[in-house]
Amino acid sequence: MCAGTHHKWLLATLVLLASLNVALQQSIAQNYSSGILRMAKAAQIRAYIDPEREACDDFYEFACGRWRKLHASSAAKPRSAYLDQLQDLYVRKSADMLQSGRQMADTADRKLTQFFESCRNEVTVQQLGLSPIVDFVDFRGGWPEIKLATWYEYEYDWLKVVAELRRRLGVDILIGLEVVPDYEEDDMNRLRVGAPQLKLGGKQLYLDSSYDDERDDYRDDIAEKLHKYFPDMGERWAKEVAQQVLDIEQHLAKGLPDNSKLTLAQMTRQRFVSELKSVYGSYVDLNRYLTMVVNQTIYSKVYETPEEYFSNLVEVVRDTPKLHIANYTMWRVLDHLDFAGEINTPHNDNWCVRKIISFMPAQLQNMFNRNYNNILLVNDLQSTWADIKRTFKDELASELEWLTESTRQHALQKLEKIRLRLIAHEDAELADQLRNIDIQPGQYYSNLINILEWDTQHKLQALFTKPKTAQPEVRLPRYNPLNNNIEIPIVFLQSRFFWDAEYPEALRYATLGYLLAHEMLRGFDAAGRRYDQHGYQRSWWDAASTEAYDEIAKCFIANHYNNLKYRGQNMFSSTAEEQCILDSGAVAIAQHAYQDWWSNMEDRQDKLSMESLPLLDYTPQQLFFIGYAQLWCVDYHDSVEKFETTPEPLRVNGALANLVDFAREFKCSMSSKMHPQRKCELF
Template identity: 50%
Template structure:
């Protein structure tokens, strides 16, 4: 059954794509196109469903998502698969097609640079010869690598500090010394230079604890394999020797790391000037010279040294290590930086190249995507759905029946906060993006030279922040997200993709079950145990009175007792630190979104034609049942066997428990009193 549904799904999607353009020029085809889109959505829903309808009142999640693990198995990539993550994959696929298209006259210089980077990646990312040639050119390593080919190369000539400073500037790679511009943790209105340990591939324990000998062997073997890939003509002796040198070097460096990895930045940092560090570490690790090579200037400012013991340990490492070994390790780290751009075996080249473009140019890619795909319909639908969700919650706050546990004064303040809460759709200043990329000149066919140019550009921008006043940049989210300090819901550009959640051809039940639920969840974060401490302007100000706080604690106790049994899932521990916030949002959003849908039905004059539109072919479910089916499939997920613990309550437990608190769900699927998903004592808050 499932495979027949999949074949039908693929067929109708292909037909719908071909008919969408036809409908634009031939109005008589519109109705036919709508029917095809509805059929495609029905096949899509049916493909994920399990094959046991008797589970509706005992395990609705399995009923709705039973076939998800077969279609999107986590074991293939050893990573969680999730319906909402499919939205990001769709963004990547659309972006790949967009970047492969010919450059048009309306595109700006930033767009062309983005397309050149993507195009060169598709052509050359797995070209090892180009990678090595670029590396040797950038590193300017006398005598070449892997063998010292120039007899006049002597150890005393090798200036390790100059080489690693050069590689930091050109590749952004930290070798021996970690260097980063960060926000001052004491004074948020200025930047500070942090200097000390680089980011190593493993922790101190993994390098030094005897219990992790097997882990170290696997790591050394991975280095050997990568060297063999790049240098197939080299002897096994050389490959093993260099791999062993890399591991030994990092073991020595790890001795300078804190014993307790949980210590904070403040606990492991001391503040010094470059001159003081120069006096402490002398010529073996000349900090003032290193910074002068990086910044082309002498720095007279306090520096955060982190961690405190690393640099003194580095002095011992540099003093006791032969320069050829330092050189081998340096070149390995540089090679590793370029190798990180190679397409993994498990990844499609086009998708990988889009991800690289997204890593280095996230805003530019979003901007180009936004201009290539028309999002206005989705924006309008989101605004409309948001208005309905907001209206239902406001009516609850205005009336005393549903939220009687909140005092009148607290409800009035909640209304003020709700009225100030709006959607914020991400956008970008194209002129600013063009200025940011000024100076980059990327070639459409030379990937590794392009990569070096991008890494150098990125590094220079990061280091330049040291002299600039911090600018608050919005964090980018994958889904609508409530920003507590701004009292707004940010909607990312990637979320605005037509037909993923909803389309005018689909039943409105699906719109409220998806867009409505996601918006209501974020809205309620402004009114939960954390959100209530921030007012309508995002300032920390607890606007609840004591009576309301006591009532909130008493009513949430019901949820805590109900969910207390979920200490493990499939034999793995569940350790959800934000469990209560998740519970409040899950249960409240489901109820609010459902009631918003019922209000829409009532306002739409409940006619036979409306009810017919609110159903789908292939699915023998009425509009209310379809709402809950769409809601559950929003969270279809599969976890790999390698998961050691669940940091969030697994979706199956979230969906089934929220539904068990909904009398409307029990009514929709005729669940009896004894059924598992018709809880005798139903917890409710919002």
């Protein structure tokens, strides 16, 4: 392609992508012509494809090779993923909802709207300046050289200051504190103390010379913000304090583990608080700190992690002037409240929504659902689920020869009971949770402080209650073995992100179909087999089926998965093995469901034109595999060293390399990387 043609194509692609972005943000009632929607979707798919890469050599790079050029990661945002855009879309649409100006009868809705309006009113925020924060943190020594003309180092009690700020604002300064479930006892919580979350992240970013530029940018950003909001202190003072912040965090980072791949259990030990006091003495009196934060003496053991952190903190406190510690503490408060951040920039609506998500996610989801209730997408989801369920039922009934007849019947019964469940929240309960929070118009920082106090006290009280099952933030369907349901989060139900009636059906099965099949199979893997159709923890597999499953699963280790590497690291583990099994099974089931839909289609020739897209010279089956792969487009920054799950490129290539249908559609020769001679198949 010549340069002129390439530039024209790039310009056209960007215009069409912009059109798709606008279409995604609009209400589902907004009408768009079929041609515009299909052209925009085609442009998006084509923009991510790298035609220079061979599909049979590395299909992920073929389908997602240009993602990193369009959505590059950075040190500030170390992971950039296609699925993250689902959350971005939710944020933008929530901002539109909150500023719509409609009257809110619901108490929770009213408080969300009032907080949002106080946040986005940058004029009032700038007029009030630091006064709400200074008035709140108004104890002697809290604001060195800024509020006090004279500042006396001998009067400054750093431990008391950081404990008070942790108790009231929930900000971890020098000492990290968290209430966590006991690792061994199911019916109690414990305190975990140790390293706070440092702004740049891990030890390498603070101490490795290869990250000098990132550290310089971080220091300069602090100096710029300090000078902007304390102009009377002068630019030189701002630079000095910024350097003090970086110096202290570099010293703190020396107490972090060298091996970033260590698990939490490997870095943690259990001690009585009295032991901590005797070990670290008066420099870091953890007994006093915890008593002030929790407001009572702690007699039980606490978790300490990482093990070397507090020994290093003693050196930091001993070697660092108190003025520097006071300045650092001041900066951490400002950073925690994000005083110098995006709130003071024009068009900060999305930032304000993310603040609401931080503290009141359930209330916002409830309001979002009532305002953007997408019945068409729910119907499409239910229809897709029926097809996926029927396809797997047929497979269970006749094709999985490794299952005994007894286990097969139990599996069919369990499958029949699985339901989709929209994650909803009771309005009355949500409003009651916010009852004691005072939200005032035009008082953003006062409102934020009130919310932080409420949130911090709520979390600290968990120490004296039994652990509750954590509800992680989810954006995709999730199988819950305790009720044998696939739970659908509100964030997931957004039109045109995965699917629209104008798109080819291949994309519906490649996205919605695959994601539902993936979670469905969690009910039938090595973990799901321990829960029956009613959600009770009871193994319903017989010994022969269990042994056969485990034996076939070894294929995923012995075959190409064991050799898959990402950035030179072997990523295989028991968790990765289960992920590979689920991915391979889910994409195969979704593809078979699509084939069944196509086989049963009347007027197939008329439908064929809808199963292709303009600009793309791919068959409907090829489009299915491309749609699946592009779900996982991602870019990781070089600073990312540890992966919590199998990296997406390995998931895509590993799953598709197991499918004969994939190799046939892309005409991959036998023994090519995407068409190995030996295939691994459980589902």
